[in-house]
Every structure is written in structure tokens, then in C-alpha cells.
Amino acid sequence: MKAVLSVVLVLVVISSTIAKYIPKSGKRIPQTLSRGWGDQLIWAQTYEEALYWSRSRNKPLMVLFHLEDCPHSQALKKVFSENNEIQKILDEDFIVLNLVYETTDKHLSPDGQYVPRILFVDPSMTVRADINGRYSNRMYAYETGDINLLISNMQKAKKLLKAEL
Numbered sequence: 001m002k003a004v005l006s007v008v009l010v011l012v013v014i015s016s017t018i019a020k021y022i023p024k025s026g027k028r029i030p031q032t033l034s035r036g037w038g039d040q041l042i043w044a045q046t047y048e049e050a051l052y053w054s055r056s057r058n059k060p061l062m063v064l065f066h067l068e069d070c071p072h073s074q075a076l077k078k079v080f081s082e083n084n085e086i087q088k089i090l091d092e093d094f095i096v097l098n099l100v101y102e103t104t105d106k107h108l109s110p111d112g113q114y115v116p117r118i119l120f121v122d123p124s125m126t127v128r129a130d131i132n133g134r135y136s137n138r139m140y141a142y143e144t145g146d147i148n149l150l151i152s153n154m155q156k157a158k159k160l161l162k163a164e165l
Contacts, residue, residue, distance in 0.1 A: 040091065065117040108127060116142060
């Protein structure tokens with residue numbers, strides 16, 4: 001019996017060390033605003049609120065357009081939410097907003113309205129059209145295999161911010 005309890009205890013300890021990313025400030029209450037893209041992140045509710053946070057906290061904004069019933073959005077959401085590196089970078093260095101509707105700001109759809117689409121906005125409220133994905137016909141689209149490119153683009157958005165301000 002003691003051996004079984006010891007094994008269970010070891011398994012619990014091991015599973016807790018390879019768990020999901022937990023922010024420095026501790027586990028947060030999941031928000032419905034995450035829509036499954038990162039329950040431990042603090043998500044802005046509106047584009048206007050996200051711009052305000054970006055400017056006041058001097059952090060870049062990542063805007064994620066998706067649809068709940070889109071299979072491409074759902075596949076990206078699964079990989080995105082399970083990637084600890086993405087979750088950590090977003091928690092520490094970005095303001096995040098996910099939208100299931102289009103905004104009135106045409107700068108957020110420079111090459112059309114499609115999903116999933118990820119754009120970066122700097123604290124001066126400039127949409128970074130130069131930070132894009134690998135597709136020429138959908139410049140801001142990312143697929144499940146593009147996670148490393150997305151991480152690289154997130155790092156680029158951070159570096160540009162430091163170099164420009």
C-alpha cells in the first residue's frame with residue numbers, strides 16, 4: 001500500500017512540473033474573454049480598451065481575429081493555447097485582444113477580412129503591417145505549423161518597440 005501511495009505521489013509531482021504556464025502573479029481566474037486562447041492571460045474586452053492599455057503600459061498589442069465555427073481557427077487555438085512559450089511572452093510583454101467580429105478600423109484588415117488573422121499594433125497605435133505570416137495571399141494568417149514564425153514575429157514586435165521608442 002505504501003509503495004502504491006509513493007508511486008502516486010511521484011506521479012502527481014511529475015505531472016505538476018510539466019503543467020501549463022502559470023503567470024508570475026500566480027494562477028488567475030479564467031476569463032470568458034479568452035475564448036480558449038489562453039485562459040491565464042488578461043484579455044482586453046474591446047479594441048479601444050486594448051489600444052488604451054497598449055499606450056498606457058507601453059506594450060505592443062496583438063489582435064487575433066477568429067471564428068468559433070472555423071476549423072482553421074479551432075486548430076490554431078489548440079496549438080496556441082498549449083504553447084507555453086507563446087503564453088509566457090503574451091503574459092509578460094503584450095496586450096492581447098481576440099475578436100470574433102471585424103472592427104471599423106480598416107488598418108486591421110489591410111489585405112482583406114479572413115480568419116484566423118493576427119496583427120500587431122505598437123503603443124503609438126500604428127498597425128505593424130510589416131510583421132506578417134508566410135502567405136502572400138493572406139499576409140497575416142497563421143496555421144498550426146506556423147507557431148515558430150508567430151513566436152519569431154512576437155519577438156520582432158517587442159524588438160521594434162524597444163528600438164523605436
